[in-house]
Amino acid sequence: MTTSKPFPKSFGLLLFPGFEVLDVAGPIEILNCLARREGYDDMNLSVINRTLDPVSPGPVPPHTAGKAFTGNQLYLPTHSLDTAPEIDVLLVPGGFGAFDLNKTNLEDYIDFIRDRYKGSDGHKPLKYLISVCNGAGLLAKSGILDGRRATTNKDFWEEVAAYGPKTHWIAKARWVTDGNIWTTSGVSAGADGVIAWLASLIPKEIVDDVVNGVEWFRAKDADNDPFAEHFGRRDIAPVEA
Amino acid sequence: MTTSKPFPKSFGLLLFPGFEVLDVAGPIEILNCLARREGYDDMNLSVINRTLDPVSPGPVPPHTAGKAFTGNQLYLPTHSLDTAPEIDVLLVPGGFGAFDLNKTNLEDYIDFIRDRYKGSDGHKPLKYLISVCNGAGLLAKSGILDGRRATTNKDFWEEVAAYGPKTHWIAKARWVTDGNIWTTSGVSAGADGVIAWLASLIPKEIVDDVVNGVEWFRAKDADNDPFAEHFGRRDIAPVEA
Numbered sequence: 365m366t367t368s369k370p371f372p373k374s375f376g377l378l379l380f381p382g383f384e385v386l387d388v389a390g391p392i393e394i395l396n397c398l399a400r401r402e403g404y405d406d407m408n409l410s411v412i413n414r415t416l417d418p419v420s421p422g423p424v425p426p427h428t429a430g431k432a433f434t435g436n437q438l439y440l441p442t443h444s445l446d447t448a449p450e451i452d453v454l455l456v457p458g459g460f461g462a463f464d465l466n467k468t469n470l471e472d473y474i475d476f477i478r479d480r481y482k483g484s485d486g487h488k489p490l491k492y493l494i495s496v497c498n499g500a501g502l503l504a505k506s507g508i509l510d511g512r513r514a515t516t517n518k519d520f521w522e523e524v525a526a527y528g529p530k531t532h533w534i535a536k537a538r539w540v541t542d543g544n545i546w547t548t549s550g551v552s553a554g555a556d557g558v559i560a561w562l563a564s565l566i567p568k569e570i571v572d573d574v575v576n577g578v579e580w581f582r583a584k585d586a587d588n589d590p591f592a593e594h595f596g597r598r599d600i601a602p603v604e605a
Numbered sequence: 606m607t608t609s610k611p612f613p614k615s616f617g618l619l620l621f622p623g624f625e626v627l628d629v630a631g632p633i634e635i636l637n638c639l640a641r642r643e644g645y646d647d648m649n650l651s652v653i654n655r656t657l658d659p660v661s662p663g664p665v666p667p668h669t670a671g672k673a674f675t676g677n678q679l680y681l682p683t684h685s686l687d688t689a690p691e692i693d694v695l696l697v698p699g700g701f702g703a704f705d706l707n708k709t710n711l712e713d714y715i716d717f718i719r720d721r722y723k724g725s726d727g728h729k730p731l732k733y734l735i736s737v738c739n740g741a742g743l744l745a746k747s748g749i750l751d752g753r754r755a756t757t758n759k760d761f762w763e764e765v766a767a768y769g770p771k772t773h774w775i776a777k778a779r780w781v782t783d784g785n786i787w788t789t790s791g792v793s794a795g796a797d798g799v800i801a802w803l804a805s806l807i808p809k810e811i812v813d814d815v816v817n818g819v820e821w822f823r824a825k826d827a828d829n830d831p832f833a834e835h836f837g838r839r840d841i842a843p844v845e846a
Contacts, residue, residue, distance in 0.1 A: 375674070385637055386819060389630030392678065393792065396626055396662065399671035400701075408673035418681050421637065432649035433616070433640035437633065438681035440659050460641075519818050550820040551634065577760050578627060579791040579832045581822040591820045 371565055372452030372491050375409045376480075379439060380473050382424040382461015387496040390555030391455055397574040398562065412448045413441035414472060424461045424468065445476045454480055454490050457554070458497030458517060458524075465505050465527055478506035481545075494546045494561060496554030503547065504528030511602070512542040517550035518591040525600045535597040538583045549589060556583040612806055613693030613732050616650045617721075620680060621714050623665040623702015628737040631796030632696055638815040639803065653689045654682035655713060665702045665709065686717045695721055695731050698795070699738030699758060699765075706746050706768055719747035722786075735787045735802060737795030744788065745769030752843070753783040758791035759832040766841045776838040779824045790830060797824040 375395065377388065392409075399407040413419040422435030443449065456477060462470060483489030495503050500516035503509050504527040515537040516524040525533040534540050539548040539557035548557030559582060563571045575582050583589070616636065618629065633650075640648040654660040663676030684690065697718060703711060724730030736744050741757035742765045744750050751771040756778040758765055766774040775781050780789040780798035789798030800823060804812045816823050824830070 384634070385630050386634035389626050389634070393625070393627035393630070396671065396675045396678075399674035400664070402670075405670045406673070407671070409675075409677045411677055411679075423641070429643070429646045430637065430640035430648070432647070434637045434650075436650045436652055436683045437637075438652075438683075440679035440681060442677045442679075518820060550818070552819055552821045576832060576835055577791070578793055579759060580793045581824060583822060591817060594817055 371404065373407055374450060374452045375407065376448060376451035376454045377409060377411050378454060378456050378473060378476070379411060379413050379419045379441060380459070380461050380470055381419055381422075382459045383419070383421050383457045384459035384497060384551055385421050385437065386551045387457030387459060387499065387554050388455075390552060391494065391496065391558040393578055394555055394558050394562070394574060397577055398570070401570070410448055410451065411439065411442045412445060415444050416441055421459060427460070445472055448476075450488055451480060452491040454493050456493070456495040456499035456502055458495070458499040458501070462498055462502055463520065463523070465501055470502065474502055474506045477502055478508060481506070481508050490544070492544050492546065492561070494548070494558065496548050496557070497550045498524045500524060500547045501527040503545070504531055508545070509547075512545065513540050514542065514545070514547040515540040515549050516547060518589070518595045518597050519550060521595065521597045522600070529603045532602050533600040535599050536587050536589050536592040538589045539586050541586075549591065553583070555580060560586065612645065614648055615691060615693045616648065617689060617692035617695045618650060618652050619695060619697050619714060619717070620652060620654050620660045620682060621700070621702050621711055622660055622663075623700045624660070624662050624698045625700035625738055625792055626662050626678065627792045628698030628700060628740065628795050629696075631793060632735065632737065632799040634819055635796055635799050635803070635815060638818055639811070642811070651689055651692065652680065652683045653686060656685050657682055662700060668701070686713055689717075691729055692721060693732040695734050697734070697736040697740040697743055699736070699740040699742070703739055703743055704761065704764070706742055711743065715743055715747045718743055719749060722747070722749050731785070733785050733787065733802070735789070735799065737789050737798070738791045739765045741765060741788045742768040744786070745772055749786070750788075753786065754781050755783065755786070755788040756781040756790050757788060759830070759836045759838050760791060762836065762838045763841070770844045773843050774841040776840050777828050777830050777833040779830045780827050782827075790832065794824070796821060801827065
């Protein structure tokens, strides 16, 4: 196997109540395809919830709309926030459960993201941090997007950007990279971001093979974002501290 | 609310060991967005496995590649094949677990699909049956694609088509409709198929709103299938009985 750069092995997927299904499944599908391939089949994944209870994309109280549909989708975590092992790459989805972060109590998740990104409590710092959709709001609330460029969901653009007043929010972006942090736009953009992230690390032929195998209509360029225009979004510059 | 046709309420999602994550999540994401909307929030979903045990997209023995990654993804069913309630719309994903149907024992799933499609054991027949990727192989093995047009995954085209020798397999197709059966191409095509299916039933404005909300790069036309050409696939005519 020839890789352009050392490829990380240990992945973590953070799930909170009310996560968005495709925010998770887009990146995970791409990574699943890679993990089945010779040379990459030592990749491992930890699925991390607050506790070991099943976690659902269903509505978080007091919301109830769609509960009989979305609430019956239940994912089993492998680890809690307290027991999660060392992680090289942390995936943070968005979802309605992370929409109103001033009312929703996700402080423990936000602390987890900050602690693992920086490395603390004896844990090594993450090699990469990837958010999808308004998962960027969790990163922003943790403070680690301060002074950085990032993007997020285009439908709820200003609402999410408000969690990161010291962040430069790029509107016309399927994904944005700043150092080892990759933020992606809404829902489906997560897969394109992870595809681009892979393409920065492993041979192009393997990435193309995965993309064709899943018959994905790929956005190859980071600024291929028709949804910024659709929703009329503009960049939001950071507020000076 | 104005709908073009009566919209079905009760959805079933069939999960077998080794299902493909995005085969499931593409359609489910689209339907989740609909289920959250006023006028559609009485939709319900049953997640159906052989038993009530958690079910994983991980490799099915004797295969092991990628197990530490894919095998840690665990979905909890709400019903077993035996306890599944009445269903209007059944979603059948594909995945490597349904690849070699002559060796893999999925006969009970195949019987379930046939019985529910036709209606038997006191159950009403399905209103719609939707397959993604090589989920079409399960439909074909059940006999219900005999004499019909269908499509499936473009990467493993001939292998899946072989399960339906009396089916006309359409190569250049993101999805194919024949009566109330919708078969879609590989993995990502499931979302486009479900979007098209919705567009046949509910107002266009609602469908567009969902698609834009999830920032999906949509294939609007059934024959928008660059992957048929990429893999060099051609139609496969049915063998005369």
